[in-house]
Amino acid sequence: MQYLKIKDAILEQMDAGKLTSQQKLPAERKLAETFDTTRVTLREALSLLEAEGRIYREDRRGWFISPAPLRYDPTQTLNFTNMALTQGRQPKTELVSAKLVLANKQAASLLELQSFSDVYQVNRIRYLDDRPVVYVTHYIRADMFPKLLSHDLAHSLTDIYRDHYDCMYQSVRYRIFTSSLMGSLAQALRATSGTPAMVVERVNYNHAGQLIDCDIEYWRHDAINIESVANLSR
Structure with a gap:
């Protein structure tokens, strides 16, 4: 099938180092001419490469070569910034919004709150090497963190909890799934x-087993690799 040959040809260019991280691919019309094919067939090849996390698309800008994904280990306590730095990446966090709201159905369920409870909703975008890769919505118990909005919430919430509220994470429950x-x-x-x-x-x-907050992270799928090591004993 022609689209598979196109896919393999682009992969060969990547593996040979001729297409490098975050490099922009030629326009679809130019690529279709290069491979002597239709744009429909070309897009089948590009869609497969996107599904495999090898390329990504930016709205109105075109296709780019994906950088190596961030290794995300759920068993580690590193926050995003430290996780990125230890892997030689350049992290940045942008605060989108922060406000006190009534808990919606999702927040109330995850934090086991009564109806009409107050929570902080904090929305942030995280970047790796100047590329936005994850949108995070935090729901935080307002009763445990008075005046939280007075702090710089572009910084690590973990550090704010520890330094200003003498509160640290003791355990974490994860759920990971795919979406769009x-x-x-x-x-x-x-x-x-x-x-x-x-x-x-x-x-x-x-440490007392109390729910503190919850995060819902929406990652570009090519930017993250869930990776962990389990030590099993008999």
């Missing part, structure tokens, strides 16, 4: 609507 980036989420990550996403849902507890 749509609407404002896609726009925030410069993605086209329908781009595959990896969703990491975390619920965090303190």
